Amino acid sequence: MxxxxxxxxxxxxxxxxxxxxQTPETRRAVADFLDLEATVGSYFAERAYGELLNGGVYQAVSDLFGCRAEDVALSDSATRAWHSAVALLDLTARDVVWTTPFEWAGNLLLLRHLQRTAGFTIREVPLTPAGDLDLDWCAAELTDDVALFSVTQMPSCTGAATPLGPVAELLRGRRTLLVVDACQAAGLIPVDLTATPADLFTATGKKSLLGPRGTGISVISEKFRAAAAEPVSVDVHTHGFAPDGRIGRSDRSARVFELGEKAVASFVGLETALRQARSNxxxxxxxxxxxxxxxxxxxxxxxxxxxxxxxxxxxxxxxxxxxxxxxxxxxxxxxxxxxxxxxxxxxxxxxxxxxxxxxxxxxxxxxxxxxxxxxxxxxxxxxxxAGPASPAAPSDTPAGPALAPAGS
Missing domain, CATH: 3.90.1150.10 (Aspartate Aminotransferase, domain 1)
Structure with missing residues (x-):
């Protein structure tokens, strides 16, 4: 091979x-839409699935992650969801952004790019000897200068899951925005954003959610939306022209972060995958x-x-x-x-x-x-x-206690 x-x-x-x-049910959902699309055309097929596409898939995200459906936006990837939201924040030279050693390179690259223009400081939160985020350090160092705390809930290279509850509690009442990259965690561990709210929570459909590729999810709080600038790529699904030429906004939800055009068949499949993930x-x-x-x-x-x-x-x-x-x-x-x-x-x-x-x-x-x-x-x-080896090569850090789902 x-x-x-x-x-x-x-x-x-x-x-x-x-x-x-993907499960057979998810594949079938995508195929059924494509079969209809091939028969009646993409516009009529989308109209036939209107209830699912305009409500069902958002509700499926809400049901799985414990968030409000109006806080959900869909995109073509978790990276796009994270970048398009974080890039809209008005960060300045007075601000500090916290990251962790587990930060995905793509997110870190965007922060470094924004830093060149905005001049904010990036600080990396240290790990404890066991390999967890050092929340004692966070409690001692947290000030109102910290505008954003970027937490990778689970790195792409190891399943070191960061419980969100203690982090959310630490930031309660602060101006600091909690931004969570759950690309690897979603579908692998339980998440409840009602109990442990994040200001931006992003995930992909293609990994442990077992959905189609080309699907991304973001949950964007009202606090984050208030802090962010208006998206550059506003589209007709949330905005429109009045007869006098003024632009009116018809949707106040997180969907303002979306584009009107999307890979419809993939999101039909994602809705099935999200419903199934509730039984993980x-x-x-x-x-x-x-x-x-x-x-x-x-x-x-x-x-x-x-x-x-x-x-x-x-x-x-x-x-x-x-x-x-x-x-x-x-x-x-x-x-x-x-x-x-x-x-x-x-x-x-x-x-x-x-x-x-x-x-x-x-x-x-x-x-x-x-x-x-x-x-x-x-x-x-x-x-x-490969030949004779030492009895056992050491792990890079202490193992810690037995595995347990980190949850939120």
Whole structure:
């Protein structure tokens, strides 16, 4: 099997952190819309699905994450959702923006770009020895100068889940906006934005929500909307011209952050995926994550990068002699779907630790115990084939207590 042309099925699919496998119901929902579209045209097909597209998918986000439907905006990716909202904030040289070592490189690049013009300060919140955000440091350093706290709820390289509750409580009554990138966390751990509100919460449909690619979600609070400028790309679904030429705004919800045109079939599928995600077995996901993490730690020559007290879903591994690209290729050839990740995508964590590349293994809502067992067997076989190894390579940080869903 050439890596560019994988087999139609994998024996073990451990790449949900990259893209989740859609359920038959989600695929059918997309196909049904496309079949209708091919028959009556896209406008009439969209009109036939109007109730779902104008209400149902927003309500599905609301039901899953415990937020108001009017605070939901849809986009083509989580990155677009995060960038298009944060870029509208009026940050100045007097402001401070907090990030964490887990920050996704794409978000950090935008902040650095905005910083060149606005002149605000970026400070990185340190981690505790166990690998968690140091909330004591936050409590001591928090002032009204902190305009934004950017929290990656779960990094793309390891399932170190940050509970949102203590962070939200810390910021209660402050001017600081809490911005949460839940790209990896959504669908993998429970989230309740009623109990732990965020000012901006972004997620993607394609990973653990098991939705179509090209779908992004943002939940934008009234506080954030009040602080943000009017989006540059206002569209006719929220604004319109009056006879006297003035522009009127017809929608006061978060949909002002959307464009009127979108990949309709994908959002039809997303609505099905979101409804199904409400039945995710969080305890089962946690148990499989524990089996994957602890099993990989027993493989001689393998180093597991899995920090934090609350850890679930994702690990990345390196081998003491095999380059990451070769380890990835051998696992794929053995029938394990996994991914070769770039350390520079989490520069404050992997790259800083001297890990330029690693292999990511990730469970999801549809992962089976058999897939985890097969993946661990393949990892063991590949490591043994590489030759004698030390008894066990150390993890990069202390393991912390047993896995538990971090929730919110």
């Amino acid at each position: 050439a890596l560019g042309h994988p087999t139609s099925t994998w024996t073990s699919y451990l790449n949900t952190a990259g893209s989740g496998l 077995d969080w305890g089962r996901i946690t148990a499989l994550s524990l089996a994957l993490r602890d099993g990989a730690r027993q493989v001689p020559g393998i180093r597991v990068h899995a920090t934090g007290s609350h850890h679930t879903g994702i690990i990345c591994v390196t081998h003491e002699r095999l380059p990451a690209a070769e380890l990835w290729e051998r696992l794929c050839l053995a029938g394990v779907a996994c991914w070769l990740i770039d350390g520079a995508h989490t520069p404050g964590y992997l790259l800083r630790a001297g890990v330029p590349a690693a292999v990511r293994l990730a469970v999801g809502p549809r992962t089976t115990a058999e897939e985890v067992a097969f993946g661990l067997d393949a990892l063991t076989t590949v490591a043994r084939a």
